[in-house]
Amino acid sequence: MIKNKLNTKINCVTCAVAHICLARDLNKTEQAQLNELIKMVSIIKVGHHLYHQRQKMRYIFALHSGCCKEYCLDHQGNEKISNFYFPGDLIGLDSLPTELYSFSLIALKDSKLCMIPYEKFFQLLQEAPTLLRRFLHINSFKLQSQRDIPVVTNAKRRLAAFLLNIFYRAQQPQKLLLHMQLPMSQSDIGIFLGLAHETVNRILHFFHKDDVIQLTNKGICLTDFERLKAIAGVDKLHNKQAG
Amino acid sequence: MIKNKLNTKINCVTCAVAHICLARDLNKTEQAQLNELIKMVSIIKVGHHLYHQRQKMRYIFALHSGCCKEYCLDHQGNEKISNFYFPGDLIGLDSLPTELYSFSLIALKDSKLCMIPYEKFFQLLQEAPTLLRRFLHINSFKLQSQRDIPVVTNAKRRLAAFLLNIFYRAQQPQKLLLHMQLPMSQSDIGIFLGLAHETVNRILHFFHKDDVIQLTNKGICLTDFERLKAIAGVDKLHNKQAG
DNA sequence: CGCCGCGTTGAGATATTTCAAAAACTGTGG
DNA sequence: CCACAGTTTTTGAAATATCTCAACGCGGCG
Numbered sequence: 140m141i142k143n144k145l146n147t148k149i150n151c152v153t154c155a156v157a158h159i160c161l162a163r164d165l166n167k168t169e170q171a172q173l174n175e176l177i178k179m180v181s182i183i184k185v186g187h188h189l190y191h192q193r194q195k196m197r198y199i200f201a202l203h204s205g206c207c208k209e210y211c212l213d214h215q216g217n218e219k220i221s222n223f224y225f226p227g228d229l230i231g232l233d234s235l236p237t238e239l240y241s242f243s244l245i246a247l248k249d250s251k252l253c254m255i256p257y258e259k260f261f262q263l264l265q266e267a268p269t270l271l272r273r274f275l276h277i278n279s280f281k282l283q284s285q286r287d288i289p290v291v292t293n294a295k296r297r298l299a300a301f302l303l304n305i306f307y308r309a310q311q312p313q314k315l316l317l318h319m320q321l322p323m324s325q326s327d328i329g330i331f332l333g334l335a336h337e338t339v340n341r342i343l344h345f346f347h348k349d350d351v352i353q354l355t356n357k358g359i360c361l362t363d364f365e366r367l368k369a370i371a372g373v374d375k376l377h378n379k380q381a382g
Numbered sequence: 383m384i385k386n387k388l389n390t391k392i393n394c395v396t397c398a399v400a401h402i403c404l405a406r407d408l409n410k411t412e413q414a415q416l417n418e419l420i421k422m423v424s425i426i427k428v429g430h431h432l433y434h435q436r437q438k439m440r441y442i443f444a445l446h447s448g449c450c451k452e453y454c455l456d457h458q459g460n461e462k463i464s465n466f467y468f469p470g471d472l473i474g475l476d477s478l479p480t481e482l483y484s485f486s487l488i489a490l491k492d493s494k495l496c497m498i499p500y501e502k503f504f505q506l507l508q509e510a511p512t513l514l515r516r517f518l519h520i521n522s523f524k525l526q527s528q529r530d531i532p533v534v535t536n537a538k539r540r541l542a543a544f545l546l547n548i549f550y551r552a553q554q555p556q557k558l559l560l561h562m563q564l565p566m567s568q569s570d571i572g573i574f575l576g577l578a579h580e581t582v583n584r585i586l587h588f589f590h591k592d593d594v595i596q597l598t599n600k601g602i603c604l605t606d607f608e609r610l611k612a613i614a615g616v617d618k619l620h621n622k623q624a625g
Numbered sequence: 626c627g628c629c630g631c632g633t634t635g636a637g638a639t640a641t642t643t644c645a646a647a648a649a650c651t652g653t654g655g
Numbered sequence: 656c657c658a659c660a661g662t663t664t665t666t667g668a669a670a671t672a673t674c675t676c677a678a679c680g681c682g683g684c685g
Contacts, residue, residue, distance in 0.1 A: 215615070232525055233525040236522055261514075264514065265511055268508055272504065275478055275504075276479040278475075278521040279475055280476075282476040282521070283476035285525070285528050286464050290533070291462075331533070333533035372458070
C-alpha cells in the first residue's frame with residue numbers, strides 16, 4: 140500500500156526542518172526516542188499517491204522535502220482539495236478516530252516523508268511529556284490556522300491570503316524566499332479556494348499589473364509584501380509552524 | 383477574568399452529554415480522575431463573554447448546556463466568527479501553543495461550561511491512556527470536520543451544509559430534533575459563512591418556498607432532510623462528535 | 626507528431642453584494 | 656402594560672463580482 144519505502148531513515152538531529160517539525164523542543168533523550176520510531180522514509184514521485192482515502196491508517200507522516208496535495212472526491216466525482224503540505228508538516232492527523240485516511244495524498248513534487256507508526260507513536264506520547272506537548276501544540280496550531288484563509292466572499296482577498304500562506308510555509312531557514320515556482324496548478328488553487336480557475340488566473344494578472352507580485356515564466360515573485368498583506372487583511376503573521 | 387464560577391461541579395457519570403464529550407470511552411477509574419479535575423462550572427448569561435482574545439489561557443472548557451459563539455475582531459474592527467459551540471463540544475483547543483485565547487467567546491444562550499484546568503489536564507493525559515486517545519480523537523475529528531462546510535462558491539450549498547451541521551450538533555439523545563430555534567442571528571450566519579445577511583435571509587426563504595425547510599416565527603424546521611443533504615452535496619453524515 | 630493539461634483571454638449569464646428602507650421583534654424603563 | 660430604542664428580519668433595485676462557456680496557444684510527453 141505504502142510503496143517505495145526506504146530503509147535509510149532521516150535523522151531528526153540533522154534534519155533541515157526539525158525546527159518546525161515534531162522534533163522541535165525535544166531534549167536529547169526524547170529526540171532519540173522519536174528517531175528510533177522512524178525506521179523508514181517513503182519516497183513519492185510527482186503525480187504518484189502516498190495513499191488513498193479510506194485506506195487503513197497505520198502511519199502518520201512528516202513531510203521532509205517536496206510538496207503534497209491532500210484531496211478527496213465527492214460522490215459526483217468532483218475533486219475537493221483539503222490541504223497542501225510543505226516540509227515540516229505532519230500529515231494524517233485528521234484520521235485518528237476511524238484509523239482510515241480521510242483523504243488521498245498525491246505528490247506535487249518528488250517528496251520524502253518520514254513514516255511514523257501510529258500505535259508506537261501513541262505509546263511514546265505517554266512516555267515523553269515534551270513530545271506530547273509538542274504534538275498537542277501542533278494539533279492546536281492546525282486548528283487555529285485553518286481559519287487563516289478568510290471565508291469572506293472576496294476572491295482577491297482569499298487569493299492574497301493564500302499566497303502569503305504558501306510563501307510562509309515554503310520558507311527555508313536563513314534565506315528569505317520571495318520568489319518561487321508554485322507547486323500546484325492555478326486550477327488546484329481554484330478548487331482549494333472555491334474559485335473558478337479563470338478567476339485565479341485573472342486575479343494573479345491583476346496583482347501583477349498592480350505591481351504586488353510579479354509573474355515570470357512558471358514562477359511568482361512577491362514584490363510588494365506589505366500591500367499583499369493589506370489586501371489579505373492580515374494583521375498577525377502566520378507564523379511558521381506545522382500546518 | 384472568568385466570572386460566575388460555581389462550585390457545584392457537574393458529574394461526568396450522570397452528564398447528559400458525556401457520550402459526545404471527553405468522558406466518552408473512559409473506564410471508571412479514568413472517569414473519576416477526569417471528574418476530580420473539574421472543580422468548577424462557569425455560568426454565562428446570554429450576551430456575556432466567557433473570555434476575550436489574548437487573555438491568558440488557564441482553562442479549556444466543555445460546554446454542558448447552552449450555545450456559544452467564538453469570534454475575533456480584525457484590525458479594522460470587522461467581526462470574524464470562527465465557530466459555534468453546542469453541548470458536548472470542547473472549547474479553547476486552538477489556544478495551546480501560546481496559552482492565550484485566540485478568540486473571544488460569547489454566550490448565545492445561557493450556558494454552563496465545565497472548567498478544565500489546562501496544566502492539570504495535561505498531567506492527567508500522561509497518566510490516562512484512554513483519555514489521551516479520546517482527546518487526540520477529538521482534536522483529529524475537529525481537524526477533519528472543519529472541512530465539512532464546503533468552501534465552494536455557492537451560497538445555497540454552504541447554507542444547506544450549515545443547517546445540517548447545526549442540527550446534527552444540537553441533537554439530543556433519544557428524540558430526533560427536526561425543529562429548533564436557531565441560537566444565532568442570520569447576520570451571524572452570514573459572517574460565519576462569508577455571505578451578506580440579506581443573502582442568508584433570501585436563501586432561507588427560498589428553501590422555505592421550496593418546501594425544504596419551514597420557517598416559523600423564530601424557529602426553523604427541516605421538512606425535507608434528504609433534499610437538504612442533496613443541496614449540501616453531503617455524502618457522509620457529519621457524525622455527532624465534539625466539534 | 627498529436628494529445629493533453631495548463632494558462633490565457635473574451636463575452637455573456639448569473640449569483641451575490643450593496644444600499645436603502647420598512648416591518649417585526651426584544652428588552653427596558655416608566 | 657405601554658412606549659421607545661435598538662436590533663433583527665424582510666424586501667426591492669441597481670451595481671458588481673464571479674462563473675460559465677468557448678476558444679486558442681503553449682509546452683511536455685508518449
